[in-house]
Amino acid sequence: MSFDLFKINEDHEAIREAVRAVAEEQIAPHAAEADEREEFPKASYDALVASDFHAPHVPEQYGGAGADALATCIVIEEVARVCASSSLIPAVNKLGSMPLILAANEEVKAKYLPPLASGEAGFSYGLSERDAGSDTASMRCRATPSGDDWILNGQKSWITNAGFSEYYTVLAVTDPEGRRGANVSAFVVEKSDPGFSFGAKEKKLGIKGSPTRELLFDQVRIPGDRMVGEPGQGLKIALRTLDHTRVTIAAQAVGIAQGALDHALGYVKERKQFGKHIADFQGIQFMLADMAMAVETARQMVYTAAAKSERGDDDLSFFGAAAKCHASDVAMSVTTDAVQLLGGYGYTRDFPLERMMRDAKITQIYEGTNQIQRVVMARQLLKD
Known part of the structure; x- marks a missing residue:
């Protein structure tokens, strides 16, 4: 194992100072209300978008701030210091879009990362299911080929910011007879896709300002060019x-x-x-x-x-x-x-x-x- 140390530079400290000001002045005043009402903190979202802290990890070539991983952590840390629900905005935007950054082709990145960077769309992540939490390879969500497209059926559970986000990276079994763990593929699902809907909001102990809901897929047609990475590489x-x-x-x-x-x-x-x-x-x-x-x-x-x-x-x-x-x-x-x-x-x-x-x-x-x-x-x- 390598134990190379990180280095905090002046840019990181400037980011901390800037995001702390936004958090204390524009996010903290709404934190208790978002928790009490169990409502998405739209004021926090607007403040983060205005300051370019809603998805700081998106590379500059796609219109993002191009923040490195340490800077992104500083943003999330400072927002969480006053409101954990609001800190899930940059955190989940990274979670949902990271599969694209790691594995998608240039066309998929160019289509979905710029709207995320501009604040026009949020990005969530669909991996867990009712009976496939820690054991992700046992997922039952299926994507069946149909010409050049895929037909998605099933559900995903515990999805953060579900219903608010416009885009979702969803994992589904594409080869039911294939080797367990090597038969799953990843797709981008859009909120407007016919047959795609959401379950009721979960009633939770905490992070009540961040909606958590099921993703429900009923014969959702996904164009083949929305696959992230290669078939079978999803998990x-x-x-x-x-x-x-x-x-x-x-x-x-x-x-x-x-x-x-x-x-x-x-x-x-x-x-x-x-x-x-x-x-x-x-x-x-x-x-x-x-x-x-x-x-x-x-x-x-x-x-x-x-x-x-x-x-x-x-x-x-x-x-x-x-x-x-x-x-x-x-x-x-x-x-x-x-x-x-x-x-x-x-x-x-x-x-x-x-x-x-x-x-x-x-x-x-x-x-x-x-x-x-x-x-x-x-x-x-x-x-x-």
């Missing part, structure tokens, strides 16, 4: 995609944890008990030190994995899984401790910490549960 493309995008979920987790720590610090410096600020109690100080240490170690792992994503290092699978696993565990731990530090107030909606704690939980689950991340890491270690 390989999907797993390569996750190697890169698990790093963005790790960045989201770091942002949530940092936001919780910031609020806890502000509170303990003001709150008084027994005649002095509770920040003066050594037990509180030790908690804060442990929280900050955990956040910073997670951040360093995320940035290292982001640098490996940018370079396409051979050990990205390990580092992406490790960053996602560790950062999400940190987010859950730090938000729980932050709620504890506020006592009864932390348990109320008057403060954002209960929302952050609820939002943190999903980072341990989506894009592969943390149990699966440990499987990925172990396989990489044993392979090496």
Whole structure:
């Protein structure tokens, strides 16, 4: 394994400063409302599009900002610091379009990446199914050849920003008799395609401002030129995609944890008990030190994995899984401790910490549960 370090440069710091201003001034004021109403944060989307932070990863040749993987993680981290639901806008846009960037031909890239870069369209990712979550190779969604086209039938579950996004990268079995895992292909599905619809919005514990719905396919005709990569290469493309995008979920987790720590610090410096600020109690100080240490170690792992994503290092699978696993565990731990530090107030909606704690939980689950991340890491270690 290579342990080459990342390097934060002046451009990265400028991006952090710019996105933090957008997040605090234009996204944070709507975060509680988006959670309470379980509505997509359109104000956040508009603010991110206006500042070119909604899909910063899209290459410049397709009209994007061309941000590297580290810069994209910084954007997601800073948005998640105030609103996890809003941070899924740049994160899921990368997840949905990464298969195209990795494997699509030039015609597909030229058709779908520019609308994403301009903010005209969002991009989601359809891999999981009701009975094919961690075991993605057992998917039942089928794409049957029909002349030069494909007929898509089946469903996908737990799809982030479903219904809002205009485009979807969907994985389907194209060779039912083929070898398991090597019989899946990837396609771009458009929201307007006849026969394509959405299930009801899931009622969730957290990230309530980001709609999660099923994708339903009933005889959906997909032109053959919308295939991403080669036939039978879909699952390989999907797993390569996750190697890169698990790093963005790790960045989201770091942002949530940092936001919780910031609020806890502000509170303990003001709150008084027994005649002095509770920040003066050594037990509180030790908690804060442990929280900050955990956040910073997670951040360093995320940035290292982001640098490996940018370079396409051979050990990205390990580092992406490790960053996602560790950062999400940190987010859950730090938000729980932050709620504890506020006592009864932390348990109320008057403060954002209960929302952050609820939002943190999903980072341990989506894009592969943390149990699966440990499987990925172990396989990489044993392979090496």
